[in-house]
Amino acid sequence: xxxxxxxxxxxxxxxxxxxxxxxxxxxxxxxxxxxxxxxxxxxxxxxxxxxxxxxxxxxxxxxxxxxxxxxxxxxxxxxxxxxxxxxxxxxxxxxxxxxxxxxxxxxxxxxxxxxxxxxxxxxxxxxxxxxxxxxxxxxxxxxxxxxxxxxxxxxxxxxxxxxxxxxxxxxxxxxxxxxxxxxxxxxxxxxxxxxxxxxxxxxxxxxxxxxxxxxxxxxxxxxxxxxxxxxxxxxxxxxxxxxxxxxxxxxxxxxxxxxxxxxxxxxxxxxxxxxxxxxxxxxxxx
Numbered sequence: 001x002x003x004x005x006x007x008x009x010x011x012x013x014x015x016x017x018x019x020x021x022x023x024x025x026x027x028x029x030x031x032x033x034x035x036x037x038x039x040x041x042x043x044x045x046x047x048x049x050x051x052x053x054x055x056x057x058x059x060x061x062x063x064x065x066x067x068x069x070x071x072x073x074x075x076x077x078x079x080x081x082x083x084x085x086x087x088x089x090x091x092x093x094x095x096x097x098x099x100x101x102x103x104x105x106x107x108x109x110x111x112x113x114x115x116x117x118x119x120x121x122x123x124x125x126x127x128x129x130x131x132x133x134x135x136x137x138x139x140x141x142x143x144x145x146x147x148x149x150x151x152x153x154x155x156x157x158x159x160x161x162x163x164x165x166x167x168x169x170x171x172x173x174x175x176x177x178x179x180x181x182x183x184x185x186x187x188x189x190x191x192x193x194x195x196x197x198x199x200x201x202x203x204x205x206x207x208x209x210x211x212x213x214x215x216x217x218x219x220x221x222x223x224x225x226x227x228x229x230x231x232x233x234x235x236x237x238x239x240x241x242x243x244x245x246x247x248x249x250x251x252x253x254x255x256x257x258x259x260x261x262x263x264x265x266x267x268x269x270x271x272x273x274x275x276x277x278x279x280x281x282x283x284x285x286x
Contacts, residue, residue, distance in 0.1 A: 099277040099286075107143035110281040112228060116141065116203065119226055119276065119286060128202030129153050131192065131222060133183055134209070134230075137165035141205040141228050141284070146176050154197045158182035184211060184247040185218035193221045202226065207284070209251035213242045213259040217267055226286065227273060233282030235260035261285060 102118040103111025120126070130153035132142040145151040152175035155166050163180040170176040181191045192198070204224030206212050212230050234255040235241045242259035243249070251257050264285055265275045277286045 097276070100280060103280060107139060107147065108141050109139050110279050110283055112141045112279060112284055112286070113144045115277050115279065115286060116226070116228065117144070120202070123225065125202055125225065127151065128225075130203040130205070131197050131201050131224070132156065132203075132205040132207075133215070134205075134207035135166065136162055137169050141207070142203060145203060146170075146173075150175075151202075152176060153201075153203075154179060154192070154195055156181055156183065156191065156195075182248075183208065183215055185214040185245065186247065188215050188218055189221040197222055199223065200225070203228070206230065210243060210249045210257045211245060211247075213263060213267060214245045216264075216271075227268070228284050228286050229264055230258060230283060231261050231264050231278070231285050232258035233261070233278075237261040240266055 099115045099118060102114045104114025105111055106113045108116075120128075127149070128145075128151055130142040130145050130151055132140055132153070133156040134140075135142070135155040135157050140155070142151075142153060142155070146153060146155075154177045155170075156179040157163050157166070158181060160180065163178055166178045170178060177195060179191065179195045181187070183191055198221050201222045201224045203226045204219075204222060205228040206216055207228075207230040208215065209230070216227070216229055232255065235258075237260055239260060240263040242263045243257055261275075261278055268275055268285075275285060278284075279286075
């Protein structure tokens with residue numbers, strides 16, 4: 001809920017398509033130039049190159065479609081696994097404080113949708129508002145609230161492509177506002193305040209792959225009832241660990257990022273929150 005980064009296959013297919021378009025333009029230009037200079041034989045050669053380029057574009061398009069189908073298959077498998085998890089754990093886990101059986105994914109990256117709905121049910125919240133920092137148009141922690149429950153709120157992301165897709169998706173929904181911004185602990189309150197997100201908010205989700213601890217620590221402009229925050233399950237979860245603050249830090253692809261569960265639990269306690277769930281995927285705390 002990676003910020004939610006553009007999937008690798010989309011970046012690769014887009015780059016390949018761009019290269020192919022440039023190659024086509026070059027081939028067309030050279031074909032005309034050489035036809036004038038050398039005649040039809042060279043034109044035939046250039047047209048053969050053009051045909052090959054067209055075949056490459058078709059292959060790239062098919063590959064992109066197959067990747068999209070693969071993504072959908074993986075998502076269905078994930079949803080089936082959460083159904084299996086619930087069926088397997090419900091008879092075993094009798095402690096009502098354990099929210100694992102409620103993990104379900106409809107539009108969230110992992111099981112956040114189901115747990116979030118159950119938390120809201122327990123605190124008697126049926127309608128409300130949200131703020132999500134680090135969102136994708138297709139997969140995010142608050143999409144269910146916006147798309148299914150009709151909640152108003154704010155999606156904030158630094159990726160221009162994701163922001164464009166979010167704006168297109170919610171173009172006809174004035175209650176959902178999209179903000180393009182790279183947030184850090186120094187600007188978080190200004191970014192949200194200028195967007196109109198102030199005061200009591202029912203759900204706040206933060207997933208920026210690194211400075212989550214520091215941004216949440218600095219957050220003052222909103223008072224959320226429920227917080228969903230990314231943590232790093234690769235750290236020792238009994239030791240309060242967090243990465244050194246660097247304003248422009250982004251995820252470098254390694255396991256050395258973000259904060260441990262204990263660090264965020266202690267921060268939450270200081271802000272008068274209680275940790276109620278860590279998802280089984282080891283991604284988010286609630």
